[in-house]
Structure formats: structure tokens, C-alpha cells
Amino acid sequence: xxxxxxxxxxxxxxxxxxxxxxxxxxxxxxxxxxxxxxxxxxxxxxxxxxxxxxxxxxxxxxxxxxxxxxxxxxxxxxxxxxxxxxxxxxxxxxxxxxxxxxxxxxxxxxxxxxxxxxxxxxxxxxxxxxxxxxxxxxxxxxxxxxxxxxxxxxxxxxxxxxxxxxxxxxxxxxxxxxxxxxxxxxxxxxxxxxxxxxxxxxxxxxxxxxxxxxxxxxxxxxxxxxxxxxxxxxxxxxxxxxxxxxxxxxxxxxxxxxxxxxxxxxxxxxxxxxxxxxxxxxxxxxxxxxxxxxxxxxxxxxxxxxxxxxxxxxxxxxxxxxxxxxxxxxxxxxxxxxxxxxxxxxxxxxxxxxxxxxxxxxxxxxxxxxxxxxxxxxxxxxxxxxxxxxxxxxxxxxxxxxxxxxxxxxxxxxxxxxxxxxxxxxxxxxxxxxxxxxxxxx
Amino acid sequence: xxxxxxxxxxxxxxxxxxxxxxxxxxxxxxxxxxxxxxxxxxxxxxxxxxxxxxxxxxxxxxxxxxxxxxxxxxxxxxxxxxxxxxxxxxxxxxxxxxxxxxxxxxxxxxxxxxxxxxxxxxxxxxxxxxxxxxxxxxxxxxxxxxxxxxxxxxxxxxxxxxxxxxxxxxxxxxxxxxxxxxxxxxxxxxxxxxxxxxxxxxxxxxxxxxxxxxxxxxxxxxxxxxxxxxxxxxxxxxxxxxxxxxxxxxxxxxxxxxxxxxxxxxxxxxxxxxxxxxxxxxxxxxxxxxxxxxxxxxxxxxxxxxxxxxxxxxxxxxxxxxxxxxxxxxxxxxxxxxxxxxxxxxxxxxxxxxxxxxxxxxxxxxxxxxxxxxxxxxxxxxxxxxxxxxxxxxxxxxxxxxxxxxxxxxxxxxxxxxxxxxxxxxxxxxxxxxxxxxxxxxxxxxxxxxxxxxxxxxxxxxxxxxxxxxxx
Numbered sequence: 001x002x003x004x005x006x007x008x009x010x011x012x013x014x015x016x017x018x019x020x021x022x023x024x025x026x027x028x029x030x031x032x033x034x035x036x037x038x039x040x041x042x043x044x045x046x047x048x049x050x051x052x053x054x055x056x057x058x059x060x061x062x063x064x065x066x067x068x069x070x071x072x073x074x075x076x077x078x079x080x081x082x083x084x085x086x087x088x089x090x091x092x093x094x095x096x097x098x099x100x101x102x103x104x105x106x107x108x109x110x111x112x113x114x115x116x117x118x119x120x121x122x123x124x125x126x127x128x129x130x131x132x133x134x135x136x137x138x139x140x141x142x143x144x145x146x147x148x149x150x151x152x153x154x155x156x157x158x159x160x161x162x163x164x165x166x167x168x169x170x171x172x173x174x175x176x177x178x179x180x181x182x183x184x185x186x187x188x189x190x191x192x193x194x195x196x197x198x199x200x201x202x203x204x205x206x207x208x209x210x211x212x213x214x215x216x217x218x219x220x221x222x223x224x225x226x227x228x229x230x231x232x233x234x235x236x237x238x239x240x241x242x243x244x245x246x247x248x249x250x251x252x253x254x255x256x257x258x259x260x261x262x263x264x265x266x267x268x269x270x271x272x273x274x275x276x277x278x279x280x281x282x283x284x285x286x287x288x289x290x291x292x293x294x295x296x297x298x299x300x301x302x303x304x305x306x307x308x309x310x311x312x313x314x315x316x317x318x319x320x321x322x323x324x325x326x327x328x329x330x331x332x333x334x335x336x337x338x339x340x341x342x343x344x345x346x347x348x349x350x351x352x353x354x355x356x357x358x359x360x361x362x363x364x365x366x367x368x369x370x371x372x373x374x375x376x377x378x379x380x381x382x383x384x385x386x387x388x389x390x391x392x393x394x395x396x397x398x399x400x401x402x403x404x405x406x407x408x409x410x411x412x413x414x415x416x417x418x419x420x421x422x423x424x425x426x427x428x429x430x431x432x433x434x435x436x437x438x439x440x441x442x
Numbered sequence: 443x444x445x446x447x448x449x450x451x452x453x454x455x456x457x458x459x460x461x462x463x464x465x466x467x468x469x470x471x472x473x474x475x476x477x478x479x480x481x482x483x484x485x486x487x488x489x490x491x492x493x494x495x496x497x498x499x500x501x502x503x504x505x506x507x508x509x510x511x512x513x514x515x516x517x518x519x520x521x522x523x524x525x526x527x528x529x530x531x532x533x534x535x536x537x538x539x540x541x542x543x544x545x546x547x548x549x550x551x552x553x554x555x556x557x558x559x560x561x562x563x564x565x566x567x568x569x570x571x572x573x574x575x576x577x578x579x580x581x582x583x584x585x586x587x588x589x590x591x592x593x594x595x596x597x598x599x600x601x602x603x604x605x606x607x608x609x610x611x612x613x614x615x616x617x618x619x620x621x622x623x624x625x626x627x628x629x630x631x632x633x634x635x636x637x638x639x640x641x642x643x644x645x646x647x648x649x650x651x652x653x654x655x656x657x658x659x660x661x662x663x664x665x666x667x668x669x670x671x672x673x674x675x676x677x678x679x680x681x682x683x684x685x686x687x688x689x690x691x692x693x694x695x696x697x698x699x700x701x702x703x704x705x706x707x708x709x710x711x712x713x714x715x716x717x718x719x720x721x722x723x724x725x726x727x728x729x730x731x732x733x734x735x736x737x738x739x740x741x742x743x744x745x746x747x748x749x750x751x752x753x754x755x756x757x758x759x760x761x762x763x764x765x766x767x768x769x770x771x772x773x774x775x776x777x778x779x780x781x782x783x784x785x786x787x788x789x790x791x792x793x794x795x796x797x798x799x800x801x802x803x804x805x806x807x808x809x810x811x812x813x814x815x816x817x818x819x820x821x822x823x824x825x826x827x828x829x830x831x832x833x834x835x836x837x838x839x840x841x842x843x844x845x846x847x848x849x850x851x852x853x854x855x856x857x858x859x860x861x862x863x864x865x866x867x868x869x870x871x872x873x874x875x876x877x878x879x880x881x882x883x884x885x886x887x888x889x890x891x892x893x894x895x896x897x898x899x900x901x902x903x904x905x906x907x908x909x910x911x912x913x914x
Contacts, residue, residue, distance in 0.1 A: 023780045024776070024780055026479065026776060026782050027477055027478065027479045027518075028479050028519060028580065028583070028772075029479060029517050029518065029519045029580065029583040029584075030580075030582065030583055032517060032583050033559070033582055033583060042491065042537065042538045043466070043471070043474070043491075044471075044474040044475055044518075044535075045470050045471050045474035050474040053473065053474065053477060054470055054473060054474065057473045062473065063469050063470060063473060064469075067469075068468070068469050068470040068473075069470065071470070072470055072474075087769075087772060087773040088772075088773045088776045089773070
């Protein structure tokens with residue numbers, strides 16, 4: 001096909017998939033004050049209202065998908081705060097995902113724009129994230145790297161920063177990986193302590209499973225200690241969020257189906273996760289599979305049983321705390337937990353329940369920290385501008401611990417602590433690490 | 443319009459004083475600044491994000507020298523097309539202007555830069571026990587510069603007056619690029635012509651506001667809210683005028699017609715009486731003892747005019763519930779159609795019942811989704827037509843209906859616009875309200891300030907041959 005025919009094909013596709021939704025926008029601008037990229041970039045094209053309008057323009061064929069629409073859409077964090085702010089309920093994420101999908105397909109069709117980072121990302125999405133063995137191996141390497149003293153050497157020589165600035169900075173912010181032999185096992189049941197209150201499946205995720213397996217292990221032990229039996233489903237895989245954000249709809253659907261099947265086999269009460277981003281993806285499998293009649297019903301049932309771990313713990317009357325926490329704790333919401341799953345109070349309730357801890361609300365905690373999946377790797381400068389702004393508020397809380405509920409946010413906040421020079425006074429932890437520790441689980 | 447210079451020549455000129463990263467000219471950016479919250483799509487050639495008055499002055503001087511149009515813009519929440527680049531040229535984005543927000547507690551005023559979001563002023567004032575009453579429903583998004591330019595005010599106009607009553611001093615860059623000051627820090631000021639009032643509501647045609655001095659008042663101690671339903675619109679209107687006649691000045695009096703009530707209940711059930719022809723929400727504020735007496739009296743008057751139910755909110759939760767139903771009107775009615783034409787025809791409040799009847803007739807005649815809500819206390823009604831811009835036949839009927847709404851408002855002694863401004867859409871009707879000579883005087887003022895017509899052209903004044911609103 002000629003280039004202009006390709007263009008027409010994809011603008012038509014965008015019209016089909018997103019125009020009606022985009023047309024719902026009354027351009028009132030209520031989304032502007034909650035959009036992190038608009039707030040830092042100050043440009044209408046980097047606002048939800050602007051992006052929706054650009055999708056409309058691209059669907060009408062007035063602007064080009066790759067030349068004009070691609071950049072603003074890729075610079076969206078997908079935090080979905082705009083959906084909550086929207087007075088007329090414009091389904092932004094539908095528009096966003098449709099646009100990303102059309103952009104991805106258009107990129108593939110017009111090979112010229114197939115850049116190296118794109119290719120690398122594609123390969124990783126296809127071969128790494130869905131394969132937990134590969135990822136676990138990578139995690140083990142990381143453990144070896146950290147515990148052998150190699151990481152100290154690279155940090156000292158700044159060799160990593162010379163290869164890539166973002167990679168170098170994130171390397172330093174990475175939490176300490178736990179020894180591979182402490183890992184929980186797929187297919188295993190972990191019995192409740194005392195009388196069993198319920199039995200749940202635990203969703204380990206991919207990144208969480210590979211490099212933050214300690215948080216997963218602590219989450220499992222905490223649930224056990226609260227009287228809950230935990231199963232790690234044998235065939236569970238990556239949630240698909242990273243694929244979805246890169247416009248890879250088919251790959252996302254494939255992963256979703258595998259997860260639904262893996263969960264169905266178990267017959268347990270809930271599927272519990274501890275990562276806001278994964279949770280949001282699981283929470284919307286019904287939307288993802290809405291056009292596949294044989295899967296829709298199964299997805300509905302799956303969604304109805306999907307829970308964030310804080311929701312379940314917040315309902316337990318007495319968390320078995322064993323020791324006091326010292327210092328002020330503040331909390332940065334995971335956008336996907338807050339804006340998509342609507343989980344706002346449970347994490348706060350838990351933090352307030354910790355003996356000895358003082359909880360201080362973070363101003364603008366509802367605004368994204370700009371981790372956004374792997375946004376911070378793909379758009380490092382833009383992301384850091386938002387993060388540095390966020391850290392100003394964090395420092396004002398005078399907290400010694402900043403807590404998050406998602407691996408991406410956790411890494412980002414740890415990087416923020418580094419960048420703001422607060423490493424000696426502040427630590428970044430996952431909520432489960434804090435609760436587990438207060439319950440004597442190390 | 444930009445026939446003298448090519449875009450790249452113009453870019454080079456602007457770049458001499460303004461950093462390149464604040465000059466936007468990609469197609470994506472041009473489309474992103476081609477709209478506001480009304481409709482119509484006009485591509486500017488270049489967007490300039492000015493951050494200082496010197497930059498604004500530089501740009502306007504350049505515009506005069508090379509004759510290209512400049513359109514000031516805040517966050518473009520305007521419902522009248524006030525910031526649209528109707529003749530191409532340069533969009534002057536003021537939303538990124540250096541921020542300044544100083545509350546002067548002793549003198550009861552605030553000094554603000556145009557880019558400050560209106561709700562930030564509310565917060566700053568309230569944090570020291572003061573109050574800035576103008577509160578357009580876009581106040582969390584819109585800039586104070588935009589609010590002043592459009593004189594947009596919201597529900598509190600009845601008791602506290604509109605934005606123009608609060609602006610006492612301005613720093614303005616004139617269309618020829620001079621930086622001037624009008625008014626000052628004193629509430630009393632009769633030195634010469636009142637240019638401050640002239641600029642407020644001039645829709646960015648007479649100058650670009652770069653600083654404003656606004657008056658603050660003490661924050662009322664308490665408030666009480668009531669919801670009354672009626673089975674006739676006439677009775678609700680009578681209740682409103684009789685409450686005012688009884689010597690009570692509520693801080694807000696809001697009206698919703700049956701179509702709005704039904705839309706809200708379908709969208710998000712709030713316990714509103716769907717069979718009522720209209721409901722009114724009345725809020726009084728002031729000292730605790732006084733407002734109890736006042737709200738009782740309001741309830742009494744509503745009952746006298748056959749209200750089918752009167753409920754006074756017992757606590758903040760109930761009060762919030764009432765106001766939430768009012769705030770839900772806009773989102774709820776958009777379920778009736780994707781294109782929303784929001785009008786703000788305003789009539790003397792004694793004419794509200796009559797205006798409501800006329801609007802009912804227009805709805806029937808043109809068979810449209812026409813709903814009415816608004817700030818009844820000050821006669822500022824918001825007839826909204828919900829349609830779909832892709833339905834050409836219906837849009838033509840909408841055009842006629844909109845014309846009739848304006849005519850009705852003026853016949854009843856009212857005005858074309860209470861708070862949205864004239865912008866593009868109402869320009870054709872200006873002489874209807876002002877008469878030819880009245881309009882001519884306004885044009886002369888514009889010509890004196892802006893001899894080359896470079897600042898926000900195409901607004902307020904009808905272009906030649908423009909006789910009625912054209913939506914598509």
C-alpha cells in the first residue's frame with residue numbers, strides 16, 4: 001500500500017474505535033488541573049482534553065497518526081486521573097488504548113519508523129515479561145549482582161550512568177533483591193495460621209515476582225498470619241498491563257485468558273494482588289474481552305473476585321501487630337489503584353492502624369508520580385520533572401517513610417528520594433513491607 | 443489575514459524576544475489551541491506562551507507593525523468562542539504567565555497575575571478568613587485573567603455582585619503594546635474615566651490583562667440551604683421574586699426545570715422529585731441567628747406559593763447532597779446528546795416565569811432537547827440545547843431556536859449574555875440589544891484602542907452581513 005493509503009486505513013480504524021467516545025468530550029477542561037503532564041509541560045496537547053481532541057482530528061484525517069498524534073499519546077502517563085475528574089464520564093482509557101493500538105499497528109505497517117528502542121521493547125514484551133522463568137533468572141542475576149559487591153563497584157564508577165542515564169539512576173534506586181532460595185513456589189498452598197478464615201489465590205505479577213519477591217513473600221506470610229490460606233496459581237502469568245500500554249491488544253488478550261483459566265481452576269474466594277498497576281489491568285479484563293462472547297462472562301466473574309490486598313486487610317478487625325513503628329509515614333497513591341479500582345481509603349486506614357506510626361497526608365498524593373508503567377524509562381526527562389515537583393511536597397510532610405502500593409511507584413519514589421538528596425532521612429517502602437514488619441514478618 | 447508575513451518569517455521575528463520552546467507551531471499544537479468549550483475550530487498559525495508583560499508588549503507591537511491578529515487565551519473554558527483564532531494568526535497563551543498571588547489582609551485585597559486559577563484565589567482568601575465571591579462553575583480550571591476578560595461570575599452574583607464589582611485595578615497591555623495601569627488599590631476612585639470597568643468583560647478585545655487587584659470581603663460565618671419543589675414553573679418564579687421582595691437577599695437561588703430534574707435522576711439518582719415542574723435551591727449566609735430566621739422565612743414564602751415540598755438541609759451532608767444535584771445538571775444533560783449549546787440569556791428576575799414559558803414554546807416549536815437551569819436569583823438562566831453536530835438538519839433548527847431565545851430575552855428587557863460573553867456566537871444580535879448607535883459607540887472605542895484591529899478580531903462585533911448565529 002502507498003503511504004497515504006496506509007494513513008487513511010488507520011485514521012478510519014481510529015474513527016471506528018474511538019471517535020464516538022472522543023466526541024463525548026465537551027472540552028470543559030475540568031481534566032486539566034489533575035493531569036500531571038499538563039501541569040508540568042503547560043501545553044494543551046499534553047492534556048487529556050487536548051489529547052482527546054487530537055484523536056478526533058486524527059480520526060477525521062486532519063492530522064497524521066505517526067507525525068502528529070503519536071508523541072502526545074505516548075507522553076500520556078495513563079494515570080487516568082482525568083477519568084475521575086471528568087463531569088461527563090468520557091471513557092478516556094478506551095480512547096487512549098485505541099489510539100495506542102492504532103499507532104502501534106501503523107508503526108509496524110510503515111516500517112521506516114521502526115526504531116531500535118521500539119524493537120527492543122517489542123522483544124521484551126513478547127519474550128520476557130510473560131515468561132516467569134526467564135524473569136526469575138534475571139531477578140537471580142540481579143541478586144547475585146547486588147550481593148557480590150558488583151553493584152557497589154558500578155555505582156562507584158558510574159559505569160551504568162554512562163551507558164544510560166535513566167538505567168543508572170534506577171539501578172541505584174532498586175530495592176535489595178532477596179535471595180532466590182527464599183522464593184515462594186508456584187502451585188503451592190500456604191496454610192493459614194490459626195483458624196482458617198478464607199482461602200485466596202495470590203497474583204505474583206512479573207516484575208514483582210522477579211525483583212521484589214520479598215514483598216510478595218511478606219504479603220503471603222501476612223495473609224497467613226491473618227488467618228488466610230494462600231494459593232499461588234500454577235499457570236498464572238503477567239497481567240498484560242505493559243503490553244496494553246504499548247498498544248499490543250492481541251498479546252494482552254492472550255495473557256488475560258491465560259490468567260482467567262489459571263484462576264478458574266482453583267475455586268477460591270478472591271484473587272489478591274499487591275500491585276496497583278497489575279490490579280487495574282485484572283480489574284478491567286471484562287472490558288478487554290467485552291467483544292468476545294465466550295470470554296465475557298468468565299471475565300466478569302474474574303473481575304468480581306479480583307481484589308487489592310489492602311481491601312482485604314482493611315476489613316480484618318485486628319491485624320496481628322507485634323511491634324511499634326517509629327516515625328512519620330506518608331502515602332503516595334498508585335494511580336491505578338486509586339483512579340481505576342477506586343481504592344482510596346483502605347491503604348490509609350491500614351497506615352493509621354499501625355501502632356506508633358504517625359500518618360501525614362501528602363498534598364497532591366492523588367497526582368501521578370510519573371512512574372506510569374515504564375514511562376519513566378521511555379520518557380525519562382518528562383518523568384523526572386513531574387517527580388521532582390512531587391518530592392517538594394513529600395519533603396514538606398517531614399516523613400521518614402514514604403509508602404506506595406505498586407512496584408513502579410515504589411521504584412520511582414525511591415529514585416525521588418535519591419534525587420532530592422533525602423536518602424539519609426527517608427526510605428521508600430511498599431505498604432506490605434511496612435505492615436509485615438510491624439507484624440514481626442521480616 | 444496573515445498575508446504580510448509567512449509563518450516562518452513571523453516565527454523568526456517572535457523568536458528575537460521569546461524563547462523558542464514557548465513558541466509552538468506544530469500541527470498537533472495548532473489543533474490543540476483551535477478550540478474552547480463552545481464549538482467551532484479555528485487553527486492559529488502560531489501559539490506564543492508569554493510569561494511576562496514585556497513579552498506581551500513585544501508581541502503586540504510586532505502585531506501592529508506587521509498586522510497579524512493576536513488572540514489572548516487563558517485555559518479556554520469559554521462558552522462563547524471568546525478565544526478562538528477566527529482569522530488565523532497568533533494565539534497568545536497566558537496560562538503559563540509567571541504566577542503571583544498576594545493576599546493583602548489589611549487592605550482586603552489580592553494582587554494576582556492573570557494565570558492564577560480562580561479557585562486558588564478562593565483558597566488563599568479563605569485561609570485568612572476572607573472571601574472572593576465570584577465563582578464560575580469552571581473556577582477550578584479557568585484563569586482569573588479569563589474570568590475578568592469575560593466577566594464570568596457564577597451563582598453568587600445575586601447577593602455579592604459579579605466579577606466587575608471586585609476588580610479595582612488592572613495592569614493591561616493595550617492593543618498597540620503599551621503597558622498601562624487602571625484603577626488602583628482603593629475602593630473609591632473617581633479619577634477620570636473608569637477604564638477598569640471598560641476592560642472587565644471586554645473579552646480580550648481592548649487589552650491583555652497582566653495583573654489585577656481584586657477586592658476581598660470577610661468570609662460569612664455560616665450558611666443554610668433549602669430545596670423547594672413546585673408543580674408549576676410560574677409558582678416557582680413567584681416564590682423567587684417574593685422572597686426577594688420580603689427583604690431577604692440569599693447568597694444563591696438556583697432553578698432547575700423538569701427536564702433537568704429528570705436528567706439528573708437518570709444519571710445519578712439524588713432523590714429529586716421527578717414529577718416536579720421545577721425546583722429551586724436557596725442558600726442564605728451570614729450570622730447563625732440571622733440565617734435561621736431568613737431560611738424559615740424563605741420556606742414560608744415557598745409554601746405560600748404552593749410548593750409541593752420544602753426541605754431545609756439539617757447538616758453539611760444534606761447541604762452537599764442538594765448542591766451535588768445542581769452540579770450534576772451539566773453532566774446529566776450531556777447524556778441527551780453529544781453537542782451541548784449552553785446559553786446564558788438573562789432577564790429581569792420578575793420576568794423569569796415568562797421567560798420560562800417562552801423557552802417551553804421554543805422547545806415545542808423546534809422539537810429540540812431544550813432544558814433550563816440557572817441562577818434564578820439574578821435572572822441569569824442557562825437554556826441548554828442538546829444535539830449532535832453531525833445531524834445537519836437538527837443543527838439548522840437549533841440555529842433558529844437560539845435566535846429566538848436571544849430575541850425573547852431582549853423583548854423581556856433582558857440581555858444576550860449574563861456571564862458567558864458575546865464572543866462569536868452572539869455577535870450578530872448585538873444591535874438588537876444595543877441599537878445601531880449604541881453598537882457604533884462601542885465600535886468607536888474599539889477603534890480608538892486598537893486602530894489596526896489586531897487584538898481578538900471577530901469577537902463581540904458582527905462581521906459584515908452577519909445576521910444570525912451560524913453553528914455549522
